[in-house]
Amino acid sequence: MIDLWLIGIGTGNPDHVTLEARTALRQAALIMVPRKGPGKGDLADLRHQILAALECQARVVEFDMPLRDESLPYGERVQRWHDEIAALWAATLARETPDGPVALLVWGDPGLYDSTLRIAARLSPAPRLRVVPGITALQALTAAHAIPFNTVNGTVIVTTGRRLRDQGWPDGAETVVVMLDGECSFQRLEVPGLHIWWGAFLGMPEQLLVSGPLAEAAPRIVAARAEARLQHGWIMDTYLLRSV
Incomplete structure (x- = not known):
């Protein structure tokens, strides 16, 4: 069973990363960073800047976020998108075989208008979840x-x-x-x-x-x-x- 840590990092300012989040990121064995496509490289870069500033020693692996199918009704579109993201997480974890906690840096707070927890619930076997709150928008x-x-x-x-x-x-x-x-x-x-x-x-x-x-x-x-x-x-x- 994998330990999956969902770590709120605030709204993009490295100073918003709490002491609890800093400690968790330094203790993680693997950190997954999403790439969100052309024109959105800043989002991945900001995550890397935060990790560099905290001198994290974890392995960092990037993965490409899937695109939503805009032709589908909104509810179905989001459900399928979440399924695809969960499949990407599972494939990444299987390939990387982490030997400790796996962390995801989540904008704002993982529990407020963010789907990371819903995506994590799709993983099988279910991971041991830890949520680190962050400063919200x-x-x-x-x-x-x-x-x-x-x-x-x-x-x-x-x-x-x-x-x-x-x-x-x-x-x-x-x-x-x-x-x-x-x-x-x-x-x-x-x-x-x-x-x-x-x-x-x-x-x-x-x-x-x-x-x-x-x-x-x-x-x-x-x-x-x-x-x-x-x-x-x-x-x-x-x-x-x-x-x-």
Whole structure:
């Protein structure tokens, strides 16, 4: 049985790697690093930079992430993609025959809007799992804008851009945090009095921040996001909406 450690590394800033994560990475025997295709080499490079900064002695092996089949319905598309990733992990582990814990560096936290745990559950035999928490995009966003996550006794809903597009503003919510929104779904909201705090590449030198009343800030966010994606080939962003 393999010991599989899923280690949250924050949002890309090496300073966000906790002491627990640093210790775990130094104790790992093998570290698997995904390559996400053309234009996204920075993501693998950042992982390598973190490992180099921590002077990790583990063997490092890269693997190519499969592409999702965009012709399939969303649910089936994601399920098949996860199956393919799990198969790649299994093949890598069988080929490398690690003699100790195997680690994966996970952006943010392995338990928050990340599928690493669901993919690990597909492995057979099941590995012994260890999860090391990391700083999330939610924390990095509110810290960057110096705002609280919630209002006093107020509700917070964390959701996706897809749900915001399909269902609109959640009933009774004062604060809505949106993850995984490549289509800037906030543009479709017609709720008066909304304020937005948006951030991309949070905690990194490339960090971008925009905030303000939604109607005024939305065009600036769309433009900044498009320019950053063109420049870097990828973008990780999130935002918080609040009725004020």
